[in-house]
Structures are given as structure tokens and as C-alpha cells.
Amino acid sequence: MxxxxxxxxxxxxxxxxxxxxxxxxxxxxxxxxxxxxxxxxxxxxxxxxxxxxxxxxxxxxxxxxxxxxxxxxxxxxxxxxxxxxxxxxxxxxxxxxxxxxxxxxxxxxxxxxxxxxxxxxxxxxxxxxxxxxxGTTGIIFNTKYIPEDTDSWSILFNEQYKGKIAMLNNNEEVIGAALKYLNYPFMAKSIEQLEEAKLIAEKQKDIISGYEDVVAIRSEMIDEKLWVAQIYSGEALYAMNENKNLKYIIPREGAEVxxxxxxxxxxxxxxxxxxxxxxxxxxxxxxxxxxxxxxxxxxxxxxxxxxxxxxxxxxxxxxxQDILEKLEYLKPNKFNNEYNKIWSQLQLK
The missing domain is CATH 3.40.190.10 (Periplasmic binding protein-like II)
Structure with a gap:
């Protein structure tokens, strides 16, 4: 988790x-x-x-x-x-x-x-x-409101669903999703990649309901207050048992394990x-x-x-196996200070 x-x-x-x-x-x-x-x-x-x-x-x-x-x-x-x-x-x-x-x-x-x-x-x-x-960190969405063939991180950055999107309250998860949206590794390999991800995450902040605890996301997906969200796999499966319109995916670009x-x-x-x-x-x-x-x-x-x-x-x-090969661990990296600065700025935005 x-x-x-x-x-x-x-x-x-x-x-x-x-x-x-x-x-x-x-x-x-x-x-x-x-x-x-x-x-x-x-x-x-x-x-x-x-x-x-x-x-x-x-x-x-x-x-x-x-x-x-x-x-x-x-x-x-x-x-x-x-x-x-x-x-x-x-x-x-x-x-x-x-x-x-x-x-x-x-x-x-x-x-x-x-x-x-x-x-x-x-x-x-x-x-x-x-x-x-x-488990994995991927995307849960409601097929009543989101196309069932959705398979990309881009859905979390789509202005069409403004106010119905939620992200996990975690800096690496949020920034990691922006990096994957840009087809970069889940953990940035350069300052340049982080700067690009920052711009994407800042734009996303304007259309999401907020950065939320995973239990809150699970509940709001079940109740259909949210239509699409970042989530951990186990919480997604729990929610799917409660609401049959929900679906969990590991995006085609890859994800975190x-x-x-x-x-x-x-x-x-x-x-x-x-x-x-x-x-x-x-x-x-x-x-x-x-x-x-x-x-x-x-x-x-x-x-x-x-x-x-x-x-x-x-x-x-x-x-x-073909999906497992696209998964990445969140290992320590040399950009911790940069991640923290970006996260602080996003929370204040």
C-alpha cells in the first residue's frame, strides 16, 4: 500500500x-x-x-x-x-x-x-x-461513465471528467502517474523528466477532486461520487465486489508493483x-x-x-508475465528533495 x-x-x-x-x-x-x-x-x-x-x-x-x-x-x-x-x-x-x-x-x-x-x-x-x-498501483473506473476499453494513464488527466477524478495522497504515486503519462519510468531518471511531470501534475490538480486516502477513494468509487481514480489493486477488487460497474486496469504504459x-x-x-x-x-x-x-x-x-x-x-x-514485465518498484533515488518540493507546491496549489 x-x-x-x-x-x-x-x-x-x-x-x-x-x-x-x-x-x-x-x-x-x-x-x-x-x-x-x-x-x-x-x-x-x-x-x-x-x-x-x-x-x-x-x-x-x-x-x-x-x-x-x-x-x-x-x-x-x-x-x-x-x-x-x-x-x-x-x-x-x-x-x-x-x-x-x-x-x-x-x-x-x-x-x-x-x-x-x-x-x-x-x-x-x-x-x-x-x-x-x-499488489500494484493502477486505475479504477466506472464503465457507466468511462469507456470500457480505457487502458492508459491519460484517463486521469482528461478534463472531460473534471471533479470526478481522484489521486492517491502520496507524492511518488502522483508524480509517478504523470511520469508514466509522459512514457517515462515511474521513478524519474533526470531533473528534466521531473520538471515535465510537474507541469502535467499541476494541470491535473485543477481537474481532480483531490489527493485522497485509498479507503476514501474506494468508498467514493463504490458510491459513484468518483468515476475514475488511482488506487491499489486490492482496494480496487474490494470495490469491484461492491459495485459491478467498476473495473481495474494496469495501464499499458506500465505501473508500480x-x-x-x-x-x-x-x-x-x-x-x-x-x-x-x-x-x-x-x-x-x-x-x-x-x-x-x-x-x-x-x-x-x-x-x-x-x-x-x-x-x-x-x-x-x-x-x-507480459504485464509483470512492465511493473516497477519505487526504489530510492537521488531526487528525493525535488519530489518533496514538487509535492509541497502541488498541495498548496
């Missing part, structure tokens, strides 16, 4: 001085596990099942933005025992020494993860992260319990239950036999 990481000092000061604007389900108890996750990003009964089986009280904290989450963990390094984070965030947090090395002996179910999701660029030996769910991961903060108080939860999540039945509930693609190969066939067969979730 989503995925650019910025270390925001003023956010950190805000968190430490003014309290945290975090949704929580928090109670006190001797055997506890504090999880920091996106909203609605586990199975319907995952936490309850774990609590019942292991006698642990789980306190769930949720965030809507990874920048905020990063700053929160920096300010409160011992508050959370387990976090869910994107590939790029895992890379940055490990560089900042914010993650604890995982004891793989405590997680025998690691063997269930498909090989292609292991030892990737952001954690070459999976010392700090365990792959959880994966990402992996969300389970990780343990470096000063977690309940590290062993966190590893127990990770091992629980990696059980084939539990992992499949999460995928079936969320409609997200799973990294757990052993869970396939328990996963609904319509999920496994859906090319929006499991793209064919």
Missing part, C-alpha cells in the same frame, strides 16, 4: 509535544502485542483468533500515511511490537537502524513464502522484514510475541483467510490451496 518515506522533523515534534492522532483499540494486560497497521489490513478474525489461541491481548493502532507512521516510530521507538510497512519503508527504516533483526528460528513458517518474494532489493537477506501481501511487509521495531518490548504473530500469519489457513477477506495477492505459496479460486484467477491481482 502505499509508499514514499520522508523524515519529517516537524511531525516528530508534533507527535511528541501534542499527542498522536492515531486510531487505537488499546487495553492494558500482562501479555500484550502492539501492532501498527493500515486500517482494515488483516483478516476479519485474525486478531481474535490469535488472542484466543495464544492468550495474548492485541492492541491495534492504525495509520493512514507512512510518513506519519515513520515519524511516530522514531518518536516512540518502544511503543509498537510489530509494524506493516512497504518495501521502500523497510529499506529506509533498516538504514536508520529502526528495525530489529528477526530471529528466523522463531518463524518456521517462513518456508511457506514463495521464493520470488524473498531476498529482494529492500532487504537482501530478509533479516528485517517478512513479505506479507503484494509493491510488497507490504511485517517488521519489528528495534526497541520493541514484545519481540518474541511479535515473531509468534508473524509465524501465525504465515500459516497457510490464516494467510489464505486474510487474502480471501481483503482480496489482496498473497506472498504465501502454501496458502494457495486455501485461497478462493476467483482471487487466484483474477489477472488484476495476479497479472500475466
Amino acid at each position: 502505499f509508499k514514499k518515506i520522508i523524515i519529517l522533523l516537524f511531525v516528530a515534534l508534533f507527535l511528541s509535544g501534542c499527542g498522536q492522532k492515531i486510531k487505537t483499540e488499546n487495553t492494558q494486560g500482562e501479555k500484550e502485542l502492539n501492532i501498527y497497521n493500515w486500517e482494515d489490513y488483516l483478516g476479519e478474525t485474525t486478531i481474535a483468533d490469535f488472542e484466543k489461541e495464544f492468550g495474548v491481548k492485541v492492541n491495534l493502532f492504525t495509520f493512514e500515511d507512512e510518513d506519519f507512521m515513520l515519524s511516530d516510530v522514531q518518536v516512540n521507538p518502544d511503543k509498537y511490537d510489530l509494524i506493516i510497512a512497504s518495501d521502500g519503508l523497510i529499506y529506509n527504516m533498516s538504514e536508520l537502524k529502526l528495525l530489529s533483526k528477526i530471529n528466523k528460528n522463531d518463524i518456521p513458517n517462513l518456508k511457506n513464502i514463495e521464493d520470488k518474494f524473498l531476498n529482494l532489493w529492500y532487504d537482501s537477506e530478509n533479516n528485517y522484514s517478512v513479505p506479507y501481501l503484494w 509493491w510488497i507490504d511487509n511485517l517488521a519489528i521495531p528495534s526497541e520493541a518490548k514484545n519481540k518474541e510475541t511479535a515473531e509468534k504473530f508473524i509465524n501465525f500469519i504465515l500459516r497457510p489457513d490464516i494467510s489464505a483467510d486474510i487474502a480471501n477477506y481483503l482480496w489482496y495477492a498473497n506472498t504465501n505459496d502454501a496458502a494457495r490451496e486455501f485461497t478462493n479460486a476467483e482471487i487466484l484467477e483474477d489477472e488484476a491481482l495476479y497479472p500475466p
Whole structure:
């Protein structure tokens, strides 16, 4: 889900001085596990099942933005025992020494993860992260109002749909879409490419409803307040189940692929319990239950036999090889400052 990481000092000061604007389900108890996750990003009964089986009280904290989450963990390094984070965030947090090395002996179910999701660029030996769910960032649209054969990023820049378009509230996603519209890589290779993308994104700002949280986009697409939007694949499939007029595409120009991961903060108080939860999540039945509930693609190969066939067969979730070859990870680049400046200007526009 989503995925650019910025270390925001003023956010950190805000968190430490003014309290945290975090949704929580928090109670006190001797055997506890504090999880920091996106909203609605586990199975319907995952936490309850774990609590019942292991006698642990789980306190769930949720965030809507990874920048905020990063700053929160920096300010409160011992508050959370387990976090869910994107590939790029895992890379940055490990560089900042914010993650604890995982004891793989405590997680025998690691063997269930498909090989292609292991030892990737952001954690070459999976010392700090365990792959959880994966997906793509593409486009969702309503076929009542948008041509069904739409297959390009250009639809998000079409003035004909002014006020009915939404973009994710994330700088790399927004700028990346403008870059793909220009047939450039999702991550800019030069300042010149970024400048061109900036001009496109500025024009787009005048016709969109706004930069929005993915859950809000999902809801507004279901209710048909929006006609077309940038979205994560799993959220798109959820929306499509609620409104049969909706369709998700990976544009012909290519798109972003990402992996969300389970990780343990470096000063977690309940590290062993966190590893127990990770091992629980990696059980084939539990992992499949999460995928079936969320409609997200799973990294757990052993869970396939328990996963609904319509999920496994859906090319929006499991793209064919020719589409996979057009997907890109959002890797760190040397233009972070430029991205941040453009994003600040877009938000003020």
C-alpha cells in the first residue's frame, strides 16, 4: 500500500509535544502485542483468533500515511511490537537502524513464502522484514461513465471528467502517474523528466477532486461520487465486489508493483510475541483467510490451496508475465528533495 518515506522533523515534534492522532483499540494486560497497521489490513478474525489461541491481548493502532507512521516510530521507538510497512519503508527504516533483526528460528513458517518474494532489493537477506501481501498501483473506473476499453494513464488527466477524478495522497504515486503519462519510468531518471511531470501534475490538480486516502477513494468509487481514480489493486477488487460497474486496469504504459511487509521495531518490548504473530500469519489457513477477506495477492505459496479460486484467477491481482514485465518498484533515488518540493507546491496549489 502505499509508499514514499520522508523524515519529517516537524511531525516528530508534533507527535511528541501534542499527542498522536492515531486510531487505537488499546487495553492494558500482562501479555500484550502492539501492532501498527493500515486500517482494515488483516483478516476479519485474525486478531481474535490469535488472542484466543495464544492468550495474548492485541492492541491495534492504525495509520493512514507512512510518513506519519515513520515519524511516530522514531518518536516512540518502544511503543509498537510489530509494524506493516512497504518495501521502500523497510529499506529506509533498516538504514536508520529502526528495525530489529528477526530471529528466523522463531518463524518456521517462513518456508511457506514463495521464493520470488524473498531476498529482494529492500532487504537482501530478509533479516528485517517478512513479505506479507503484494499488489500494484493502477486505475479504477466506472464503465457507466468511462469507456470500457480505457487502458492508459491519460484517463486521469482528461478534463472531460473534471471533479470526478481522484489521486492517491502520496507524492511518488502522483508524480509517478504523470511520469508514466509522459512514457517515462515511474521513478524519474533526470531533473528534466521531473520538471515535465510537474507541469502535467499541476494541470491535473485543477481537474481532480483531490489527493485522497485509498479507503476514501474506494468508498467514493463504490458510491459513484468518483468515476475514475488511482488506487491499489486490492482496494480496487474490494470495490469491484461492491459495485459491478467498476473495473481495474494496469495501464499499458506500465505501473508500480509493491510488497507490504511485517517488521519489528528495534526497541520493541514484545519481540518474541511479535515473531509468534508473524509465524501465525504465515500459516497457510490464516494467510489464505486474510487474502480471501481483503482480496489482496498473497506472498504465501502454501496458502494457495486455501485461497478462493476467483482471487487466484483474477489477472488484476495476479497479472500475466507480459504485464509483470512492465511493473516497477519505487526504489530510492537521488531526487528525493525535488519530489518533496514538487509535492509541497502541488498541495498548496
